[in-house]
Structure formats: structure tokens, C-alpha cells
Amino acid sequence: MDEITRLKRDLVIANRILAQQNVLDAYGHVSMRHPHRQDRYFLARSLSPAIVEDSDIIEFHLDGTPVDANENRSLYLERFIHGGVYERRADVKAVLHSHAEDVLPFTISKSVRLRPVIHTTGDMGSDIPVWDISRNFGDATTLLVTNMAHGRDLATCLDCHRMALMRGHGFVFAGRTINDLVRICVYIPRNARVQINAMRMGEFIALSEGEINARFELDPDSPAMKRGWEFWAKEAGVGHLLDS
Amino acid sequence: MDEITRLKRDLVIANRILAQQNVLDAYGHVSMRHPHRQDRYFLARSLSPAIVEDSDIIEFHLDGTPVDANENRSLYLERFIHGGVYERRADVKAVLHSHAEDVLPFTISKSVRLRPVIHTTGDMGSDIPVWDISRNFGDATTLLVTNMAHGRDLATCLDCHRMALMRGHGFVFAGRTINDLVRICVYIPRNARVQINAMRMGEFIALSEGEINARFELDPDSPAMKRGWEFWAKEAGVGHLLDS
Amino acid sequence: MDEITRLKRDLVIANRILAQQNVLDAYGHVSMRHPHRQDRYFLARSLSPAIVEDSDIIEFHLDGTPVDANENRSLYLERFIHGGVYERRADVKAVLHSHAEDVLPFTISKSVRLRPVIHTTGDMGSDIPVWDISRNFGDATTLLVTNMAHGRDLATCLDCHRMALMRGHGFVFAGRTINDLVRICVYIPRNARVQINAMRMGEFIALSEGEINARFELDPDSPAMKRGWEFWAKEAGVGHLLDS
Amino acid sequence: MDEITRLKRDLVIANRILAQQNVLDAYGHVSMRHPHRQDRYFLARSLSPAIVEDSDIIEFHLDGTPVDANENRSLYLERFIHGGVYERRADVKAVLHSHAEDVLPFTISKSVRLRPVIHTTGDMGSDIPVWDISRNFGDATTLLVTNMAHGRDLATCLDCHRMALMRGHGFVFAGRTINDLVRICVYIPRNARVQINAMRMGEFIALSEGEINARFELDPDSPAMKRGWEFWAKEAGVGHLLDS
Numbered sequence: 001m002d003e004i005t006r007l008k009r010d011l012v013i014a015n016r017i018l019a020q021q022n023v024l025d026a027y028g029h030v031s032m033r034h035p036h037r038q039d040r041y042f043l044a045r046s047l048s049p050a051i052v053e054d055s056d057i058i059e060f061h062l063d064g065t066p067v068d069a070n071e072n073r074s075l076y077l078e079r080f081i082h083g084g085v086y087e088r089r090a091d092v093k094a095v096l097h098s099h100a101e102d103v104l105p106f107t108i109s110k111s112v113r114l115r116p117v118i119h120t121t122g123d124m125g126s127d128i129p130v131w132d133i134s135r136n137f138g139d140a141t142t143l144l145v146t147n148m149a150h151g152r153d154l155a156t157c158l159d160c161h162r163m164a165l166m167r168g169h170g171f172v173f174a175g176r177t178i179n180d181l182v183r184i185c186v187y188i189p190r191n192a193r194v195q196i197n198a199m200r201m202g203e204f205i206a207l208s209e210g211e212i213n214a215r216f217e218l219d220p221d222s223p224a225m226k227r228g229w230e231f232w233a234k235e236a237g238v239g240h241l242l243d244s
Numbered sequence: 245m246d247e248i249t250r251l252k253r254d255l256v257i258a259n260r261i262l263a264q265q266n267v268l269d270a271y272g273h274v275s276m277r278h279p280h281r282q283d284r285y286f287l288a289r290s291l292s293p294a295i296v297e298d299s300d301i302i303e304f305h306l307d308g309t310p311v312d313a314n315e316n317r318s319l320y321l322e323r324f325i326h327g328g329v330y331e332r333r334a335d336v337k338a339v340l341h342s343h344a345e346d347v348l349p350f351t352i353s354k355s356v357r358l359r360p361v362i363h364t365t366g367d368m369g370s371d372i373p374v375w376d377i378s379r380n381f382g383d384a385t386t387l388l389v390t391n392m393a394h395g396r397d398l399a400t401c402l403d404c405h406r407m408a409l410m411r412g413h414g415f416v417f418a419g420r421t422i423n424d425l426v427r428i429c430v431y432i433p434r435n436a437r438v439q440i441n442a443m444r445m446g447e448f449i450a451l452s453e454g455e456i457n458a459r460f461e462l463d464p465d466s467p468a469m470k471r472g473w474e475f476w477a478k479e480a481g482v483g484h485l486l487d488s
Numbered sequence: 489m490d491e492i493t494r495l496k497r498d499l500v501i502a503n504r505i506l507a508q509q510n511v512l513d514a515y516g517h518v519s520m521r522h523p524h525r526q527d528r529y530f531l532a533r534s535l536s537p538a539i540v541e542d543s544d545i546i547e548f549h550l551d552g553t554p555v556d557a558n559e560n561r562s563l564y565l566e567r568f569i570h571g572g573v574y575e576r577r578a579d580v581k582a583v584l585h586s587h588a589e590d591v592l593p594f595t596i597s598k599s600v601r602l603r604p605v606i607h608t609t610g611d612m613g614s615d616i617p618v619w620d621i622s623r624n625f626g627d628a629t630t631l632l633v634t635n636m637a638h639g640r641d642l643a644t645c646l647d648c649h650r651m652a653l654m655r656g657h658g659f660v661f662a663g664r665t666i667n668d669l670v671r672i673c674v675y676i677p678r679n680a681r682v683q684i685n686a687m688r689m690g691e692f693i694a695l696s697e698g699e700i701n702a703r704f705e706l707d708p709d710s711p712a713m714k715r716g717w718e719f720w721a722k723e724a725g726v727g728h729l730l731d732s
Numbered sequence: 733m734d735e736i737t738r739l740k741r742d743l744v745i746a747n748r749i750l751a752q753q754n755v756l757d758a759y760g761h762v763s764m765r766h767p768h769r770q771d772r773y774f775l776a777r778s779l780s781p782a783i784v785e786d787s788d789i790i791e792f793h794l795d796g797t798p799v800d801a802n803e804n805r806s807l808y809l810e811r812f813i814h815g816g817v818y819e820r821r822a823d824v825k826a827v828l829h830s831h832a833e834d835v836l837p838f839t840i841s842k843s844v845r846l847r848p849v850i851h852t853t854g855d856m857g858s859d860i861p862v863w864d865i866s867r868n869f870g871d872a873t874t875l876l877v878t879n880m881a882h883g884r885d886l887a888t889c890l891d892c893h894r895m896a897l898m899r900g901h902g903f904v905f906a907g908r909t910i911n912d913l914v915r916i917c918v919y920i921p922r923n924a925r926v927q928i929n930a931m932r933m934g935e936f937i938a939l940s941e942g943e944i945n946a947r948f949e950l951d952p953d954s955p956a957m958k959r960g961w962e963f964w965a966k967e968a969g970v971g972h973l974l975d976s
Contacts, residue, residue, distance in 0.1 A: 026476060046467060050475065077468050101434050101437065104361075104362055109442050109448055110447040110448060110449060134452070140452075140454030140458050142459055142462060143451075144363065168449065169363045196444060199445060200444060
């Protein structure tokens with residue numbers, strides 16, 4: 001199997017894992033940058049992640065146009081989230097847009113910020129900005145990121161961080177590798193629940209800056225970090241795609 | 245397949261999706277207005293939604309009487325909810341009555357109103373009234389809507405809105421199309437959970453009037469809006485009914 | 489099938505439904521009084537409810553002794569809960585002992601009482617006492633009901649009510665029929681969750697005395713009340729036992 | 733089947749049960765001490781517990797070195813948790829390290845301690861210390877227990893108790909037998925949820941010292957205590973390993 005085919009297959013596995021682990025549902029999407037072309041990325045056609053297959057993966061220019069001019073299948077309306085982030089951040093190799101339910105309260109809270117409180121999510125970083133589409137686009141939008149102006153504005157808010165919340169909508173996550181993104185995003189809703197439940201009982205302790213930095217220094221594709229990927233792929237019914 | 249057979253099949257799919265997505269359980273029901281007869285609607289015989297099939301769909305007059313005078317199967321005791329709404333609201337094409345658990349706290353709260361806080365439920369509208377059966381029928385009812393007087397009173401409370409809560413019982417939702425109803429009702433319990441969890445942490449931001457209106461202007465049967473329907477039908481084991 | 493065989497089969501169905509609906513887990517048990525002998529009841533041998541079969545049902549005297557003197561299988565340590573209630577309450581035909589998780593907070597709360605807040609649980613009654621084993625048996629017990637003195641003390645606390653909470657342990661429920669018990673007990677954990685979530689948001693409205701009484705007057709074995717039984721039996725994989 | 737093979741099979745069953753019951757997920761691990769060599773223990777190779785099989789069980793020295801010098805498979809980075817506890821506590825026969833989500837809020841709370849509040853977890857003991865790796869190893873660790881110094885420090889904190897929480901990470905549990913450990917650990921997350929929910933409503937009653945001691949005196953491998961093990965093994969798809 002050639003490199004590009006292998007990478008697209010990994011993107012299929014990522015779609016399936018994130019759906020099976022309730023990070024994505026009927027909506028939301030995950031992409032991967034082209035390994036040799038910084039100005040292109042791979043993303044499925046408009047389809048629920050749990051049923052994405054190899055043939056559903058499409059190659060895009062950063063502006064959201066399919067590379068194949070004859071491509072005529074339906075496309076995700078919000079694919080500009082991905083292009084916006086890849087354009088601004090050369091270090092990012094994979095992008096997720098999710099509506100994971102337990103993160104949503106933090107997107108609408110006026111007083112509380114999401115913080116890394118458990119070791120598995122230390123590398124989501126200490127500062128997680130909240131993007132409110134109404135700031136630059138007025139208060140009569142559908143909240144959807146439907147063009148490059150929206151996508152670039154979101155990427156500006158994300159800036160150098162790993163994750164940005166989107167008010168009343170969801171979040172975007174920027175991965176160093178596809179496995180890095182999948183592993184941490186499986187644990188982000190858990191981190192959100194733990195923080196909410198700890199707050200119910202009074203004050204809580206978040207990870208320190210030193211601990212967050214130490215987590216960043218772990219190799220995101222070491223065997224321990226890939227244990228989840230292999231197990232979750234089996235859980236999602238795509239274990240046979242791991243070795244092919 | 246003729247038009248009526250196709251529509252009844254869509255109603256079967258709606259029953260199965262709403263059950264699989266925990267909007268309906270052993271109880272609750274969903275109906276669809278007849279496409280050519282404003283004074284008739286389709287609703288299953290008395291049966292749990294997860295096991296409804298084509299042959300279970302019955303055609304009713306608005307007063308809850310089956311069109312077929314020989315119909316002798318058990319009927320939902322609360323079918324008057326549907327007739328009440330169709331009678332008052334010519335624009336409504338589908339009606340749901342649900343006891344979805346996470347909406348119930350809002351039906352008994354003395355101080356808090358359910359509000360759209362996430363983009364997917366923006367079109368549930370900014371004002372969601374609470375109907376209390378005791379207001380006009382006294383405090384010794386079973387809380388059930390068992391006749392047209394009950395049904396009309398509930399519809400009066402619903403008025404021009406999309407949704408009315410029913411105190412200590414559940415809610416009614418009025419859809420523009422069956423897909424419109426199914427999509428938003430899958431997300432209503434999630435909206436309720438997000439609001440409760442955000443309130444735990446302090447003040448929260450609901451969708452603005454402009455955002456709610458913008459969501460209403462989206463085509464409820466566009467490909468993006470139908471992505472859920474197709475995926476959820478497969479999840480519910482009735483994907484084969486989609487193309488038949 | 490003779491009457492007793494049919495009733496024992498219903499008890500198997502009840503075990504399976506209550507397990508599948510998370511009212512019972514590996515532990516907890518449900519019994520049924522003998523239809524012709526007020527002084528006997530049926531209960532499974534010591535086995536998790538999800539795997540109980542016809543041959544596991546044993547006939548007991550009210551004191552917890554098997555009617556068959558040769559019975560040598562392991563018995564539930566807490567079977568005295570059942571005998572205690574049947575002895576005191578001639579009107580009771582079925583008894584459940586459950587540890588359903590969402591009811592447990594109400595068993596240890598110093599300030600809040602469980603109340604019927606949704607229509608489906610109106611007939612759990614307006615007053616639900618809490619039995620604390622330490623009151624009469626000291627503060628060094630295992631909290632288990634392991635003899636008739638414990639069982640009778642619990643039944644005295646239950647008195648004329650439908651349900652008694654057991655501090656730090658679970659609850660006991662007294663049914664008019666096995667279907668009556670199963671239906672309402674499926675909804676009791678939901679009622680508990682709704683009350684907790686409503687309380688989080690401020691004051692709430694419980695059912696009125698008149699509404700509770702109206703719910704009691706519904707026939708517990710009417711077709712509408714049995715819709716759950718039939719559906720849940722199918723969900724639990726024992727639909728084939730319904731018609732046999 | 734010889735004794736060692738039988739014990740290793742029990743460890744496989746324990747892995748499967750704890751995964752199926754959500755005490756372990758892709759990460760976390762459970763071990764068992766060698767029955768004749770206090771200085772050795774059994775633990776799986778680096779693998780998600782839900783897919784552990786007989787051939788994955790490895791025999792270790794207490795310092796975390798495999799007994800078989802030719803062993804070259806990946807090992808759990810945090811296996812030193814197990815050796816640390818076995819070294820300090822001769823009475824301990826099985827050790828679990830878990831990240832069970834609902835226990836985590838108690839690991840980061842500044843004001844609230846986890847307490848036994850339900851009868852099934854009485855024998856987790858009245859005092860459950862919280863180990864904070866930063867106390868002795870600084871605030872720039874990954875929070876992982878990756879060497880014997882970490883493992884011994886954790887064991888010192890555990891001291892004579894059954895359970896120690898690990899700040900922002902999880903917990904360690906010390907079992908008298910493998911069944912003892914599995915049974916109580918299935919209920920620990922439930923105990924955590926009940927305590928959180930009861931605290932939401934005001935003050936609550938925990939088990940008394942006398943009740944905790946009474947629970948300790950129950951035989952951890954009596955038929956009633958093993959009812960869970962047998963049922964959960966079937967639920968986890970390894971019922972056939974019980975009798976082999």
C-alpha cells in the first residue's frame with residue numbers, strides 16, 4: 001500500500017474511533033494534512049463519521065476547493081474550519097471539529113474556563129480560548145463556519161494554542177499527528193466532566209504549567225500513546241484496517 | 245411506491261430513529277399530517293415506537309377517530325395531543341410527544357426556562373411555554389391528555405411556538421417536516437443537559453434572537469440537514485427502508 | 489401451561505426486564521406471592537437477575553425457608569425482605585429489592601426526600617419513608633437484611649406505603665401485580681434523576697395529592713400499562729416467553 | 733489445569749470484567765501476586781485490558797523486571813505501582829490501577845474526601861488518602877509512576893489502607909483476593925457518583941466505623957460475594973473461562 005493510501009486509511013480509522021467514542025456523532029469532522037503538500041488536506045465528503053470509508057476521502061486545497069475539479073459529491077459546509085487552521089499553523093497535521101456534548105457548557109459559560117485537570121489531557125495546553133462568531137460577524141449568523149473569512153477568524157483566535165472552544169457550537173483541536181489528536185480528544189470530554197463535577201464540590205487543582213509542559217514532551221506516537229488507537233480501532237470494528 | 249406508502253414509511257423510520265436516540269422509550273409517539281387532507285393525520289396503533297412497522301400506521305381524523313370505522317386495534321390514549329395541534333396550526337406537518345428524561349426537570353422547575361443554547365437547536369425558538377394541565381382541569385388529573393378538550397388546551401398554550409413543555413410529563417414539538425422534527429428533537433435533550441451543566445457553573449449565554457431567526461431560515465430538508473436522518477436510520481437498523 | 493408455571497414464567501420475565509433496564513444489576517431480587525397461598529412466595533435461587541431461568545425459581549414459606557425440604561442450592565441472603573413485607577401486607581403481590589444507583593443519594597441525604605415529580609411514578613405515593621437499620625440493630629451491622637427480625641422491622645417502616653428507602657443500601661417496592669411493580673420501578677430511577685436535576689435549578693413542583701390518587705385509580709394491568717412490559721421483554725431478549 | 737495456569741486465567745477474567753464494567757478503559761491495569769513467591773507478581777504486557785488473553789500475562793520481579801530475561805514485548809510504563817504496593821504490603825494479593833472517571837473529581841478536590849456511603853463499598857475503608865506526585869517529585873512530572881521511587885512513594889501514602897487516590901490521575905486499590913478487588917472496584921465509581929449527587933442536595937450520612945468493620949469481616953470469596961464475578965464474566969464474554 002502506498003503512503004497516501006495508508007494515510008487516508010488512517011483518516012478512516014480516526015473517523016470511526018471518534019464516532020465510536022462519542023467525540024463525533026452524526027455531525028462533526030476530522031481532517032489530515034497532505035504529507036508532502038502543506039497547501040492540501042484530506043477530509044471526507046459530507047457523511048457521518050461512523051460510516052466513512054476509503055472512497056469517501058477527498059483531497060482539498062486550503063480554501064476548501066476539491067483538488068479534483070470534477071468532484072461533485074456533497075461537501076461539509078464547515079470545511080473552512082480545517083483550511084483556516086492549516087493555513088495559519090504550519091505545525092498542525094490534523095484538525096478536528098466536534099460538538100462533544102460535555103465540552104459545550106464551557107463554550108457558553110460566562111465565568112468558567114475549561115482547564116486540563118487530568119494527566120491524559122495535560123497536552124491540551126493551559127490556555128483554551130473561546131471564539132464567539134458574533135464578535136466579528138454580528139449576532140444574526142447561524143453560528144456555522146461557512147467561508148474562509150469565518151475559518152481564518154477562528155484560526156486567529158486559536159492562535160498558537162491546541163484547542164479553541166466555539167460559543168454555543170463546539171470546539172476545534174489542532175493535532176501534531178492523527179494519533180495525537182485522536183488520543184487526546186477521546187479524553188477531552190472526560191476532562192470536562194471531571195472539572196464540572198469537581199467544581200460542584202468546591203475548589204479544585206488543575207495541572208501545573210510544569211506538568212502541562214512535561215506532557216507535551218512525551219512522544220505522541222510512542223507505543224504507550226498508540227495503545228489507545230489500536231484498542232479503539234478494534235472497538236470501532238475497524239481493527240482489520242490497522243495492519244492492511 | 246406511491247406517495248402515501250412512502251410517507252408512512254418515513255413515519256416508521258421516524259419512530260425507529262427517535263426510539264434509538266432515546267427521545268422516545270416504551271411510551272411517547274410521533275405523527276405526520278396527511279399530505280392532501282389537512283383534516284387527517286397518520287399515527288401508529290398503541291405500540292412502543294422502537295417496534296412500529298408499516299402495517300401499524302393508522303389514518304385518523306383530527307378528533308382522534310380512525311378513518312377506517314372497522315379499526316379495532318388499541319390506540320394511544322394521548323393521540324388527542326396530535327389532533328389538537330394539527331387543528332390549530334395549519335403550518336405544522338409533524339407532531340411529537342416525548343417524555344425525554346433530560347427535558348423533564350425544566351417542566352417542573354419554578355424558576356428556570358429551557359432556552360436554545362447550542363446551534364443545532366436554535367430553531368426550537370426563543371420562547372418555550374410550559375403547559376400545566378391543572379390550570380384548566382384541576383389538580384386531580386392523571387396528567388394525561390385523554391380527550392380533545394385537553395388537546396385543544398395544550399395547543400392553545402403552544403400557540404405559535406415550536407415546542408411546549410408539559411408539567412411533570414414531557415413535551416410536544418411541532419415540525420415543519422418529519423425530518424425537521426426528528427433532527428431537532430434528537431438535539432433537544434442535549435440542549436437541556438448543556439443548559440443544566442452550564443447553569444451549575446454560573447451565568448450562561450443563550451442564542452440571540454438574530455441567531456434563532458437565522459437558524460429558522462435554513463432549509464429543514466437540505467442535504468446537511470438530512471445527514472442525520474440517513475445516519476440515524478442506519479443506526480436504528482432501518483437503513484434498508486431509506487431507498488425502498 | 490398451568491397457572492403456576494405461567495406465573496413463574498412472568499417472574500422470569502420480570503427478572504430479565506429489571507436487569508436490562510438497570511433497576512437490578514448483579515445483585516438485587518424480585519419476588520411474587522403465590523396466587524392461592526398467602527403464606528408462600530416465589531423467588532429465584534441466589535443468581536444475578538439477568539440470567540434467571542424457569543428452573544431457578546424456588547417456592548418459599550414467609551420465614552424464608554424453601555417449601556421443598558430437599559432444596560440445597562444457594563439462597564439470597566436478603567430473602568427476608570420479601571417475607572417481611574408479604575407477612576405484614578396482605579394486599580401486596582410482588583416485592584422488589586433494588587440498589588438502583590440514582591435512588592441511592594436519597595437514602596443518605598439528611599435533608600431531602602424523594603418525591604413523585606413525573607406522571608409515570610405518581611403511584612409510588614406521596615410519602616416514602618427511609619429505613620435505617622442502625623435505629624433498631626445498632627451501628628455495627630453489614631446493612632444487610634439477613635433474618636426475619638430485620639425483615640419485619642423494614643416492613644414496619646414501609647407500613648402502608650408503596651416504597652421504603654434503605655439507608656446506604658437501596659429500596660424495597662411493594663407491587664399490586666408483577667406488571668405494576670415492573671412498570672413503576674423502571675421509572676423510579678428516572679424520577680430520582682429528574683428531581684435531583686430540577687433541585688439543582690431551584691424550587692420544583694411535585695405531583696399533588698389529587699394527581700397521586702388519580703394515578704392509583706388507573707388499572708395497573710390495562711393495555712396502556714402493559715405496553716412497557718411487552719416492549720421491555722423484547723428488549724431483554726425474552727419476547728418469546730410472552731406468548732408461550 | 734495447574735494452579736498457576738488457573739490463577740493467570742483468573743487474572744484474564746479480572747481484566748475483562750474490569751474493562752466491561754468501565755473500571756478500566758484503554759489504559760489502566762490489574763495484577764495478582766504469585767501464590768508461592770511473595771517477591772513476584774503477574775501482570776499483562778502493555779495492552780488494553782479488554783483484549784488481554786492468557787498468553788499476554790507476564791511474571792515480574794517486584795522491581796518491575798520480567799522474570800524471563802528474554803521477554804521483549806512492550807511493558808506497562810506504570811507497572812511500578814504494583815511492585816511498590818506488593819513490596820510494602822505482605823497482606824495484599826491483587827492490585828488495580830484505574831482512571832475510572834467518576835473517582836477523578838475526588839482526586840483534584842481541595843475540600844472533599846471520598847467516603848464509603850453505600851454498603852457494597854464499606855470495605856474500601858474509612859480513610860482514603862490522596863497521593864500527590866508533586867509533593868516529593870516536583871511540579872514538572874508527567875504525573876506517571878514510571879520508576880520504583882515513584883511506586884514506593886505511592887505505597888507509603890497508601891500505607892495500611894485499601895485505596896489511595898492519585899491527584900489528577902486515578903487511584904490504586906489493594907485487594908485481599910482477586911475477586912475481592914474486582915467486586916469492590918466495580919462499585920467504587922458508583923459510590924463516588926452517589927456521594928457527589930447526595931452532596932448536591934445537602935448533608936449526607938456515610939457508613940459508620942462499626943459498619944465499615946462489619947463489612948471487612950464478610951468472607952471476600954463467599955458465594956454471595958462471588959455472584960458478581962460469575963455474572964460479570966458472562967457479561968464480558970468470558971463465561972467459558974470460568975469452568976475451564
